[in-house]
Amino acid sequence: MLNDVESVLLSSDELAKRIEEMGAEITADYAGKEILMIGVLRGAVLFMADLARAIKVPVAIDFMAVSSYGAGTNSSGVVRILKDLDEDVEGKHVLVVEDIIDSGLTLNYLLDNVKSRKPASIKLCTLLNKPERRKVNVNIDYNGFNVPDYFVVGYGLDYAEKYRNLPFIGILKPEVYSN
Numbered sequence: 001m002l003n004d005v006e007s008v009l010l011s012s013d014e015l016a017k018r019i020e021e022m023g024a025e026i027t028a029d030y031a032g033k034e035i036l037m038i039g040v041l042r043g044a045v046l047f048m049a050d051l052a053r054a055i056k057v058p059v060a061i062d063f064m065a066v067s068s069y070g071a072g073t074n075s076s077g078v079v080r081i082l083k084d085l086d087e088d089v090e091g092k093h094v095l096v097v098e099d100i101i102d103s104g105l106t107l108n109y110l111l112d113n114v115k116s117r118k119p120a121s122i123k124l125c126t127l128l129n130k131p132e133r134r135k136v137n138v139n140i141d142y143n144g145f146n147v148p149d150y151f152v153v154g155y156g157l158d159y160a161e162k163y164r165n166l167p168f169i170g171i172l173k174p175e176v177y178s179n
Contacts, residue, residue: 001163005170009152010145012167015127018144019047022125023054026095026142029123034058036092038114040107041065041083043099046156046164047127047144051097062087068106079109094119098126099156100147101140102133111138128152128169151177 026035034057039048041063052059065083094114101107107124115122125142132149151174153159154166159177163170 001166004163004173004176005153005166006173007171008168009147009150009171010155010169012155015144015155015169016050019050019127020054022142022144023051023056026051026125027054027056030055030057030093032057033093034060035095036060036062036087036089036119037095037097038085038089039063039097040099040110042164043156043158044097044127047099048097051125060087064110066106066110068109079106081113085114089114089117089119091118091120094122096122096124098124100128100130100152101126101138102130102149104134104136104138107138108136127155128157 067080123141127144150171153163153172154169158164
């Protein structure tokens with residue numbers, strides 16, 4: 001598995017340090033409030049677990065799973081909800097947690113869907129941001145890292161359901177995903 005990784009983009013130490021900083025920022029912004037964290041399955045699970053531990057205000061957790069139709073690795077923006085929320089978001093302070101934002105198409109749909117359920121507030125937190133791939137503008141409230149347009153894996157991010165358990169973010173060798 002490690003042989004498929006070209007190089008380490010973000011080490012486990014860099015990830016841990018930035019997540020602690022993000023947790024402190026979120027804690028300050030939500031002082032005196034409770035947060036409903038909504039993780040976007042499956043990639044955000046590891047990041048969300050570590051982020052939740054770094055936040056020092058009450059946190060509830062829920063998940064959504066979405067699928068966007070499209071050929072290859074590109075989203076068409078046509079989205080289907082595979083797993084909806086178990087919690088009612090009305091009147092709650094919602095923090096949507098994503099692993100990576102590239103085109104923004106799927107996330108834009110998800111955010112509109114959650115907003116329609118009348119939360120008290122909604123903010124977006126992502127571990128990784130690929131601004132050069134953006135097709136739809138999404139407002140990121142908490143951004144871990146801007147990254148170049150590489151195919152990245154590890155720390156929850158996958159290719160063909162592999163590599164999620166790597167403790168770092170690595171650049172996948174092109175020959176692995178171009179075959």
